[in-house]
Amino acid sequence: MEKMKHFLLVDDSNATNFFNKTIIKKTECVEEVLIAKNGKEALDYIKSGISPEILFLDINMPIMGGWEFLKEFQKLDSDLKKSIVIVLMIGAKLSEEEMEKAKSFSEIKEFQEKMLTKNIVCNLVTKYYGNSISKVCNELSGLIS
Secondary structure, X not given: OOXXXXXEEEOOXXXXXXXXXXXXXXXXXXXXXXXXXXXXXXXXXXXXXXXXXXEEEOOOOOOOOHHHHHHHHHHOOHHHHOOOEEEEXXXXXXXXXXXXXXXXXXXXEEEEEOOOOHHHHHHHHHHHHOHHHHXXXXXXXXXXX
C-alpha cells in the first residue's frame, strides 16, 4: 500500500497537535506525522531534508509565527520547497487584512479550520496527490468513519 512520507503540523498547541495527528494517522495515508511548535522548527525540518508533502500551518505562534515562516520559506531553494502543499490553519474567521495577507503568499494552497477531519485530510490528499494514495485513504476513511 502506497503512502505519503511526511505531513508536518506547525502549531504551538499540544491539544491541537494531538487531535490532528490522531485524525491524520487514522487515514493511514502517511508514514509519519511530524510536529513543529513554531515556524523556526518547521524551517529546520525542511532545511534538514525532510520535505513534507502537506504542511499544516498555524498563524499565531511564539518564536516564529506563520507569517514569518512564510516569508522565510519563500527564501528557500526551490528544490527544498517545490512539492510542499501549505495549508493555513485558522481557528477563527480571518480578518480582511489577514485574508489579503494570505492571498499575497502563493505558497498557501488551502485554508482549513484548525481541527481536521478524516474527510478533510483525504480530500487534500486526493486534490494534490491523487490516485493510489487517495484511493487507500478514502477506503480506510470509509471503514473508520
